[in-house]
Amino acid sequence: MANSIAARVADFMGKHPPFDLLPQAELLALASEVTIAYHPKNERIFSENQAPKDHFFMVHKGAIALKRPSTQNLVDLCDEGDVFGLRPLMAQEQYKLDAVAHEESILYAIPIAVFKPMAVAHKEVGDFLIESFASNTRNPYSRQHRGKLYGESSSTPPGPSETKLFDFQPVPYSKKIVCCESGTPVQEIALKMTEKKVGAMLIVDKGLPVGIITDIDLRDKVVSGKFPITASASEIMRSPVITYPKQLTVTQAQMALMKSGINYLCLTQDGSPNSPAVGMVSEHDVMLAVGNNPAVLMKGIKRARKTKHLKPIRNGIQQLLADYLELNLPMRLTTKIISELNDACTKQVLQIALSRMDTPPPVPFAWLSLGSQGRSEQLLRTDQDNALVYADVPDTEAEATKTYYTELARKVTKRLHKIGYDYCPAEMMASNPNWCHSVSDWKTKVTEWVSSPGPDEVLLSAIFFDFNLSYGDEKLVNALSDHVFDTVAKYPVFLTHLASGALKNPSPTGFFRSFLVEQNGTHKDQFDLKRRALLPLTDAARVLSLSHRIKSINSTEERFEKLAELEPNNAQLYRSCSYATKALLKFRVKQGLLHNDSGRFIALDSLSKEEKIKLKRTFKTIKDLQDLLGIRYNASNRI
Template sequence: MKNTIAERILDFLKGYPPFNLIPKPTLLEIAKKVEIHYFEKDQIIFSQNDSPHEHFYIIYEGAFRLYRFAEGKKHVLDICDEGDLFGLRPLIMKENYLMGAAANEETILYGIPINLFNDIILNYPKVSQFLIASFATNTRDPFSEKHKGKLFANIQAIKKVENSFSETQAVKYTPNPITCNATTTIKEAAIIMTENVINSIVITENKKPIGIITDKDIRTKVGTGHFKITDIAEKIMSHPVFTFPEKLAVAEAQIALLKHKVSHLCITKDGTNNSELVGILAEQDLNLIQGNNPLLLIKEIKKAKDAETLKYIRFRAGDLTKGYIEQEIPIYFVTKVISEINTAITKRAIQLSIKEIGKEPPTDFTWFAVGSQGRKEQLLMTDQDNALVFENVDESEYKNVKCYFLELATKVTEKLNIVGFDYCPANIMASNPKWCLSLKEWKQQFKEWIKDPIPEKILLSIIFYDFELIYGNQELYDNMAKSVLKHIKKNQSFLGFLGKVTLDNPAPLGFFKQFLVELDGENKDSFDIKSRAIRPLTDAARIFSLYHGLQINNSIARFEKLMEVEPQNADLFESCANAFKILLQFRTLQGLTNNNTGRYVDINNLSKADRLKLKSCFKPIKNIQDSLKLRFKITQII
């Protein structure tokens, strides 16, 4: 006989996560064991500190409020309505309820037996991930040491269980590489390479790699007559070598080759150059699995003859980003790869522009990115933010020197605009005379911002404190960076003004945990994920990093370093890093899907799972802002 009640329950459950992730036959068995409960308005289903029930609940009809008593007062924490789950704590932590639940109106609940879900969690990982995400949004402190590794916001929890994307797989390196010692002659080393049909030989000492000789070294150092074939290998070897452990993912290898600008990586037992060499990985050993491989894109960028070619390459990089995001490659890796591509495009635009002008720069200069590109977080084609600093010159030369660099900057920003990076609406670009300055002028600029923190200067300093060298003289960049940190150290109160601007931004959620959306304009009723969620975290990471004098720009790297600097607050900073990863990944996917910047999210079109995913990130925002208030005494700033 047909169980019509069970089928009706099934029809309801399959419309909500995580039940929509369960096959129909299994879901029907669950539906058969569901208990139906009716509650009148204000009737309590469980109280704070009660022992856990044998069921967790989903609201079929009506609404429930969750509340907690603290300091003798009752605080309403959330209002749950149709399709919401609650009472999950027994499933996750085997603890008493940390809050109470009461009917906000006449309500019908479905009670799901917890013991049914033990096998479900094991057999359906996505169900487990959803339940953990839901639990995280109602946890008193979801990122404490106690819960570490069990929450959706933890990066391990959002990795795909079975990932066939080849760039996450371990590389296939060449084991037992051919080696020689430092005193072997170049001729002998070349003979060994020829006999073994290889293009490199590793120089070792006590089985540890200390250098490498490649075909290129022999061509450029010996073939040109700079060294003799009778000289020893040590004289022409490239050193130090870059070493990695045996379990190196393709994506990691690609990033390493891009970052260090080398063609070979040494594989050692523990990943350091102080352990035994076990393999060699050459650039060509990487399986170039798709045309949008980052190594190929970088090579094509270096050969590009015009901005249109760069535009085509950057378009393909967008496909690469989408592939990474969809396959759930850790977002930190994605930012590294795409940032290298963006940097390479800017470098090539500068080189092409210098060639177009027809004469070399009159003095040393540095092109630096600010804002999201300066933090290496620009995954989407948003607007460009950049600036230029040139070496101090005599007053008599200043005008001509600045004219050259303004002409150069104009040509570069034009090319970047063709590529797809829109002009900055606020004109924060090197082509603006205000942001094309000598080193002396830049130092004075930062000094004024810090000493006279009026709102306009604070907003500018927020943008420019995330600056990253893209092209040019490293010493100029370092000189400017050290000057900034020096002035900050002398004027710690300035950080309070930076914090006040951050806290002036409304929290992501309203009183009943409803998303705060735009009230008017073209984005009315949309959630501004950049301003309300991502920016508070980037701002906090910046302020704490400046406080400690850290010359780090990337938000994730900042939080991870802060975990080391302030171990007593490691949980807080880790929660912020994990929340930021999820938010950046979410925004990027939104932007790629909708072919825009991903900034404004249509909340009404989000699944309940996505809503929970976002909400799980908001608790760290509140926690870090509370920490800012206390640390920098922001409430005292008028």
């Protein structure tokens, strides 16, 4: 008699990678060895440093939270069809994370002894699990394992996907630090650097890094005759030292070197200059480790002197995004890298536009990214939202100054359009005089929005209050930011109106948890992922961040992480919101890349059952968040 339970297990496993890559007979044989286990909410499946089990896991129903034990921060949330607990299979090591049932869950325990020969026989299965292991643990498979599967030797060179994964390997660094005190003479430093064959000397005070001297500094400052060879280290060193934690990845190191225009990074115990140095990273070390990664794109951006040179680079960024999603790399890291590259494109466009102006800027100014770009969430090429703020000038110069910056903004928005960013249909762009003002005029406008909040004022403030500096004078932005917080504190009723505006976004589901789709128009019968799922989260995060006066954090998921710290009693909800934001953003980007559009509207019949389940999983979090918002601000339909 056929094993009906094994058949049902095989049927479920066969719908998900990597098991869908196995021949049916092998899949059924594996399923017959699987153990099914029920875990109530909050039950621990395994803990950090626990001895490895003889099986790994697949989620059949429910969700499993993977957390860092030291901080209890959520690393990943595994839904139906996800695999986890791969460390015993991949590295024969103790677990590095805690795995806890986020809700009632049913798991399949897959025996390693039975599965391993199948994975070795089917290379594509092993490749998938290597990538899954890298992304789920947020620590890519170590370099010495490349070309190997589960510790078995192989002479096969790393493939393309493995090369991409190395972008996220820990950066190689030298633990042999050559250092001296700040009073050491330059001549002695040069001799010691020559003796040790190093290109940099770390300057320390009481064991802590306070400066650095490189061979370039010796050339530019001593050999040039600006300082004598008897000068002390403190006279020519670069200070403060740019420090990072030793967990820095190759990609992060390249971005840091490129962004800062330096050749060496100092790694310390906690990533700050207030702890002892543990290593040094040179540009040469990093470039030897990997050849082609985001830093190459960054270098190309900074070298671009014409807009047409940026367009292919912008296409390269889009391809990089697609590669990262295909590898299932952590969304936070993907978002940060892509946003950094997009921001660099904006900066370069501004520099190109400034070079085309007849005269230099008359007063300091700042270019502000608004909306999704201001939140570092504009991964796809959607439309522009930006503004410009400039320093106050006498009344006699006001008109000429505004004309100058409006013309500059026109050149910038035109060039951004050329490299792939559509014009904003509502003209919420700095090229529109209504979005180009002096700092005093912007303060006046903010005061008007906050003190007399109607539907239009709430809408405009919701877009504007996510502003982020892309280029220019940081002092102007800080002054504007302080004014926003001060004005909101002065008119607290504004938060109620803003919360009511956030609650205007309709629920994602209707009766029987069915998706609410568009009833008419171009997107009839499609699901509006932005309006019904993402906006409720971003709008709520904005209201709560304003109420807590949270500065310098614009990303929605990072805002929720900060809120979890500030409100321990609501920490679980806020962390769920952070996860939901990343999951929905990732889903939208995947849909946008698949259909070559913004990913906003989704044809539900094109989704698999598992995709629909994962979407619906975020909806309860959205409802709970909107309930909290309504109760806290007594907000419902005030606008």
